[in-house]
Amino acid sequence: MSEEVGEENGLPSKKVLGLFALAMINVAAVLSxxxxxxxxxxxxxxxxxxxxxxxxxxxxxxxAGAELATGWPQGGGVYAxxxxxxxxxxxxxxxxxxxxxxxxxxxxxxxxxxxTLAFALTPALANNPWYMFSVMMIAFWGTTAxxxxxxxxxxxxxxxxxxxxxIIPAILIILLGLWWMGSGAALVLPPLTFAAMVxxxxxxTLPFFATIILLFAGMEMAGFHALETKxxxxxxxxxxxxxxxxxxxxxxxxxxxxxxxxxANQLNLASGVMQAIEYFFxxxxxxxxxxxxxxxxxxxxxxxxxxxxxxxxxxxxIVAEEGNMPPLFDRTNKYGAPVAVLVIQAVIGSIISLLYxxxxxxxxxxxxxxxxxxxxxxIVYVLVxxxxxxxxxxxxxxxxxxxxPGGMAGIWLVGGLGMFGTxxxxxxxxxxxxxxxxxxxxxxxxxxxxxxxxxxxxxxxxKFKKASWLKPAGGVR
Amino acid sequence: xxxxxxxxxxxxxxxxxxxxxxxxxxxxxxxxxxYYLVSGEPVNDALQATGITVSSxxxxxxxxxxxxxxxxxxxxxxxxxxxxxxxxxxxxxxSRDAAVRIYNTQSVGRGKxxxxxxxxxxxxxxxxPAHSGILERLAPELKMRFPPQKGL
Numbered sequence: 041m042s043e044e045v046g047e048e049n050g051l052p053s054k055k056v057l058g059l060f061a062l063a064m065i066n067v068a069a070v071l072s073x074x075x076x077x078x079x080x081x082x083x084x085x086x087x088x089x090x091x092x093x094x095x096x097x098x099x100x101x102x103x104a105g106a107e108l109a110t111g112w113p114q115g116g117g118v119y120a121x122x123x124x125x126x127x128x129x130x131x132x133x134x135x136x137x138x139x140x141x142x143x144x145x146x147x148x149x150x151x152x153x154x155x156t157l158a159f160a161l162t163p164a165l166a167n168n169p170w171y172m173f174s175v176m177m178i179a180f181w182g183t184t185a186x187x188x189x190x191x192x193x194x195x196x197x198x199x200x201x202x203x204x205x206x207i208i209p210a211i212l213i214i215l216l217g218l219w220w221m222g223s224g225a226a227l228v229l230p231p232l233t234f235a236a237m238v239x240x241x242x243x244x245t246l247p248f249f250a251t252i253i254l255l256f257a258g259m260e261m262a263g264f265h266a267l268e269t270k271x272x273x274x275x276x277x278x279x280x281x282x283x284x285x286x287x288x289x290x291x292x293x294x295x296x297x298x299x300x301x302x303x304a305n306q307l308n309l310a311s312g313v314m315q316a317i318e319y320f321f322x323x324x325x326x327x328x329x330x331x332x333x334x335x336x337x338x339x340x341x342x343x344x345x346x347x348x349x350x351x352x353x354x355x356x357x358i359v360a361e362e363g364n365m366p367p368l369f370d371r372t373n374k375y376g377a378p379v380a381v382l383v384i385q386a387v388i389g390s391i392i393s394l395l396y397x398x399x400x401x402x403x404x405x406x407x408x409x410x411x412x413x414x415x416x417x418x419i420v421y422v423l424v425x426x427x428x429x430x431x432x433x434x435x436x437x438x439x440x441x442x443x444x445p446g447g448m449a450g451i452w453l454v455g456g457l458g459m460f461g462t463x464x465x466x467x468x469x470x471x472x473x474x475x476x477x478x479x480x481x482x483x484x485x486x487x488x489x490x491x492x493x494x495x496x497x498x499x500x501x502x503k504f505k506k507a508s509w510l511k512p513a514g515g516v517r
Numbered sequence: 518x519x520x521x522x523x524x525x526x527x528x529x530x531x532x533x534x535x536x537x538x539x540x541x542x543x544x545x546x547x548x549x550x551x552y553y554l555v556s557g558e559p560v561n562d563a564l565q566a567t568g569i570t571v572s573s574x575x576x577x578x579x580x581x582x583x584x585x586x587x588x589x590x591x592x593x594x595x596x597x598x599x600x601x602x603x604x605x606x607x608x609x610x611x612s613r614d615a616a617v618r619i620y621n622t623q624s625v626g627r628g629k630x631x632x633x634x635x636x637x638x639x640x641x642x643x644x645x646p647a648h649s650g651i652l653e654r655l656a657p658e659l660k661m662r663f664p665p666q667k668g669l
Contacts (some may be wrong), residue, residue, distance in 0.1 A: 080632045143536050152622035165580040167615040244646045251628035311621045314578045366525035388536050395544055400614055403548040403636050406621040410629040417627055473633040474652035478547050490539030497535050
C-alpha cells in the first residue's frame with residue numbers, strides 16, 4: 041500500500057486511503073445481510089420501498105456528502121461540514137449525536153454478532169448470557185484494539201472484512217437465487233407486474249416507511265477519514281458513487297433472491313436472519329453452507345461495528361484537538377489513533393452491553409433504545425442537509441470539485457428531500473407500536489428525554505471551554 | 518505523569534453519566550415482563566373475546582433453542598387490513614429472553630426491527646405490522662388478561 045505523509049491540525053497523518061478503501065468504509069457501514077429477510081417479506085414491493093429509500097435518503101446523502109467532503113476535506117466528517125455552516129455548536133452537536141447514537145446501538149450489533157456466531161457453533165449458546173457477554177466484549181474490545189493501531193490497520197481489516205463478511209455472502213445469495221430460477225424450481229413470488237412493485241403506504245406502514253429512509257444511513261462514514269485520504273477531492277465523489285452502486289445492487293438482488301425462494305409466511309423475522317438463511321440454503325440444496333455463512337455474516341457484523349466505532353471516534357478526536365474538549369480527550373498514540381476517545385467509548389459501551397444482556401425481560405426498553413438511535417441519527421442528517429444548502433449561500437465561492445448539479449434548484453431539491461425524509465423519520469419515530477404496555481406519554485417522554493440527554497453534552501463542553509485546551513501547531517500543548 | 522484539572526475530570530464524569538442516565542431511566546421505568554406460565558393460548562382467547570376475524574391459523578415452531586411451539590394467525594377486518602400474529606412459547610426465561618434479544622438485533626438499517634414483539638408470560642407474540650387497527654382492538658384485551666408487572 042503506498043503511503044504519503046501530510047500534516048493536518050499540527051499532527052502528521054498518513055495518507056493511506058484511496059478510492060477503493062473509502063468506498064469499502066461506506067459499504068461496511070451500510071450493507072447488512074440483516075436487512076435482506078426483513079425486506080424480502082414485502083415481495084416485489086421491496087423494489088418500490090428500496091426506490092423510496094434511495095430517492096429520499098441514499099441519493100441525497102451521497103450527493104450532499106460528496107459536495108461537502110470535496111469542498112471541506114478537513115478531518116472530522118460531519119463535524120467539519122456542519123461547523124462550516126452553523127459554527128462549532130452545530131458541528132459538535134451533529135458529531136456528538138452520531139457518536140452517542142452508537143453507544144445505544146453497540147449492544148444491538150454486538151448481540152447480533154454473538155448470536156450469529158452461536159448459530160455456527162451451537163445455537164443453544166445464545167441462551168447463555170455469559171457466552172453472549174463474553175463474545176460481545178471480545179468483538180467490542182477487539183475492534184477497539186484494531187482501531188488503536190491506526191488507519192492503516194483498520195483499512196486492511198475493513199477491506200478484507202467487508203468483502204468476506206458482506207459482499208461475498210450477498211453475492212452467494214444472489215447466485216443461489218439465479219440458480220434457483222434457472223433450475224426450474226417453483227418461485228414463491230407471483231409474476232412481476234408494475235402494481236406488485238408499488239409499496240402500500242398507509243397509517244400501518246408509516247413506521248416502516250420511516251425505517252426505510254434510514255436503511256442507508258452511514259453513507260457519510262468515509263468523510264471521517266478525510267485526513268488519511270490521498271486525494272479527497274477526486275476520490276470522495278467516486279467512492280460515494282461506487283459504494284452506493286455496490287450497496288444497492290447487493291441489497292436489491294439478494295433480497296429478491298430470498299423473496300423468490302422462501303414463502304413470506306416462513307420468513308419468521310422474530311427468529312432471526314440465520315433462520316431465514318438456513319431455510320434458503322437448505323432449499324437450495326447446500327445446507328453445509330449454513331455454518332460457513334454464519335461465520336461470514338458474523339465477520340460482516342464485526343466490520344460494520346468497526347466502521348461505526350472508528351469514524352465518529354476519530355471525529356471526536358478532531359473536536360478535542362481543536363480545543364473544544366479538554367486535553368484528556370485528545371490523547372492520540374503513535375499510530376494517530378484517538379486512544380482516549382476509543383477507551384472511553386469502549387468502557388461506556390461495555391456497561392450498556394452489560395445491562396442489555398443481564399437485565400431480564402425488558403423487551404420494551406430495547407424498543408425505546410432503538411427509537412432513540414433513530415432520533416439521534418435524524419438530528420445528524422437534518423444538520424448535514426441544512427449545511428449543504430446553507431453553505432451554497434454563505435460560502436458560494438469555496439471551490440467544490442464536486443457540486444450537486446442544477447444550481448440552487450438542485451441543492452434545494454436534494455437537500456430538501458433529505459431533510460423532509462429525516463424530519464418525517466424523526467416524527468414517526470415517536471409513535472409507539474399499537475401494543476405497548478408503557479403509556480404513550482412515558483414512551484414519547486423517554487425517547488425525547490434520552491435523545492436530549494445524549495445530544496446536549498457538546499453545549500456543556502463549549503460552555504466550559506478554555507483557551508489552554510487548544511493544541512498548538514506541532515501537537516505539543 | 519499528566520495532571521488533569523478538576524474541570525477536566527468533572528467533564529469526563531459528566532460525559533459518562535449523561536450517556537448512561539438515559540439507559541438507566543429506560544431500563545427502570547419501562548414495564549418488565551417476567552417469565553411465568555400462562556395456561557391456554559393467549560392470542561386465541563383474546564381473539565375470541567374481541568370477535569376479530571381469523572382468516573387462517575396453523576401450528577408453527579420457531580427454529581430457536583427452547584421454543585416449544587406456537588401458531589401463526591392471519592387476521593383481517595372489514596376494511597381489508599391484514600395482520601399476521603405469530604405466537605411461540607418457550608421452556609425457560611433464558612430461552613425466551615434470548616429470543617427477545619435476537620428479535621431486537623434484526624433492525625432494518627439503523628432503524629427499528631420490522632413488526633413488534635409482545636412478551637406474555639412464557640409466550641412471545643410477534644405481530645406485523647406493528648401499527649394497525651386490528652392490533653389496537655386486540656391490545657386492550659391482551660393488557661386486561663396480562664397486566665403490566667412494573668413500570669410507569
